Amino acid sequence: MPEIIDATAIEKACKEILDHYAPEPRYILAIMQDMQKRFNYLPPQGLKMLASYTGVPFSQVYAMASFYKAFSLKPKGRYIIKVCDGTACHIKGAETLVEQIYKYLQIRPGETTRDGSFSLETVNCLGACALAPVMVINEKVYGKVTPADIERIIKEYGGWADEGKQC
The missing domain is CATH 1.10.10 (Arc Repressor Mutant, subunit A)
Structure with missing residues (x-):
């Protein structure tokens, strides 16, 4: 970005x-x-x-x-996190991933961290149903993601959530 x-x-x-x-x-x-x-x-x-x-x-x-949904009229973060909420991902817990991201970064879908590092979106389908639940950060796909994986994945991009801190 x-x-x-x-x-x-x-x-x-x-x-x-x-x-x-x-x-x-x-x-x-x-x-x-x-x-x-x-x-x-x-x-x-x-x-x-x-x-x-x-x-x-x-x-x-x-x-x-x-x-076109592919275009945004408002600035987004350096890293765009997309959580699939298609049928397979929804059934396998996509909502819990979104909640864990909120706990970690304090952003909901459609929001961006205060420092402009991360934006969160939910999408209807990423076409990787066999890997459900799926999350993409920019172009990198993460499959079979669990809430416990969120912190580690976000840290790959420099994100943190120490007490009192927010990206």
């Missing part, structure tokens, strides 16, 4: 992304994917630049950004 950066740096990074594409509306989703990958969300100034660059009204660009 995207470390926290100022507006000028965001605009510079967005311009670099835009420069890889012709200024045509057909590239809007690809550009959004690149922005999402770079920042872990779609910064408002990036969407405005995208609208201007492609000649598409901002309202349409925003509608596309808000329609």
